Amino acid sequence: MTPSRSWQSFLEETGVLLRFTGRFFSQCFRPRYEIAEFLRQCFIIGYRSLPLIGLTAFIMGLVLTMQLRPSLIDYGVESQLPAMVGIAIVREIGPVIVALIFAGKIGSSIGAELGSMKVTEQIDAMEVSGTNPFKYLVVTRVLASTVMLPVLVMLGDAISLYGSFLGVNIRGTTSFDLFWNQVLGNLSFGDVIPAFVKSFFFGFAVGLIGCYRGYYSTKGTEGVGRSANSAVVISSVLIFLIDLVAVQITDILGLN
């Protein structure tokens, strides 16, 4: 593909994605509201992701603490270890890592599920059965991803800090109260709120891209695999782009 043609197809794809996003917002606020399906998706997307996110978050907190310790010892500020890990996890590492794992698990599963529904005509069957498939499949999944990721980020942060507590105590002795006092005493709303807000955007991006790639899946079973794969790749890139924009905004607002 020549550079000009690849640019053209990129711009066309972006246009279709923007139209898809517009359709999401226009359908989102109109009845009939698919409450039962939304709650079912919250359960699938949120609750069933918890074990994987919990495990990775715990390991992340533990490893981060163990790797930071030698550098802090060199500078003679080992006592600041819980505070530094706490700020790093809550502000940046927690939301981004949890969102990336979420993209891998949920983005791919939404892409594959909708893709296979598309190629086996289940989406058409839904429409014939008096259901707006966009509302039933897309709106519910995007909303559930948007709502559940911030919850998972908060839980992931908390679990990660427990991992960090274990990491601190592998080579030293810090009481549970002292550890949490140091972590929470050094956190401000300026650390917590922007991280919390950006995780809504991460969730929205993962849900939207997964649905978009699945809903427009073509070329049979090969297309289903491609949808799942591209859903993960695109939403992972978007997570970093959103993070970049969020950092600029918090900087402008003086929250850094």
Place this chain on the structure above:
Amino acid sequence: MLQTINNTRNSPLPDEDNEIIAVEHLYKSFGSNKVLIDFSMLLHKEENIVVLGKSGSGKSVLIKCIIGLVKPDSGTIRVLGQNIPELSMEELDKIRVRIGFLFQSNALYDSMSVRQNLEFPLRRHSIRLRQDEVDTLVMNALEDVGLQHTIDMMPAELSGGMRKRIALARTLILKPDIILYDEPTTGLDPITAKEIIELMIRIQKKYRSASIIISHDMNCVKMASDKVLMLIEGKCYALGTMEELQRSADPKVKKFFE
């Protein structure tokens, strides 16, 4: 007598009131690929028309236009007196209650049990039913296809023939006036295919429904058709009974029966 239509409406109408589907001057293309070109056809009450044509000739597109899944470029599709391309989503929903559609791939929802698959159209269309009425309708539909014991099974646990029967049960649950079948015997062994065709005929007699059947299966054509429509080059090329078409001297028609 065999009518070779070539671009004209099949006429005269024996009885206008009997007309259940009337497609007139239908055009549909996908990019530069012209699929339906000035296509016209009629379907009357309790009539079964089998549509024959090569792969990619637009047979599935035709029935998807009829049920409003694909929007035609131009032309009218009057179903039970209403022009499908002009209907709003709400109006389309009302008319779809009276049309059953059996998908080629069955389109059973993988994440739902057989019971939930059958309940889905009952719950989603704007019909108010009590739970006991829903249960009765589900059991009746399963009885019609002889698969009551599968009610709590998942689609993945069923054989190909059973899936087709369940898909047919889902199509029948609203007791439609019209049933559109998209290649109902594709992918089935000859014995199961014959069973499915017999089931379709039994159901058609029981519910007195009209149907359009897309098929390549000559057994299906022989057993289920009142008339056969040949869709060639995007047009309704020929219409008649199977015997009439078999006797045709037209080389394009003959090719299908050789």
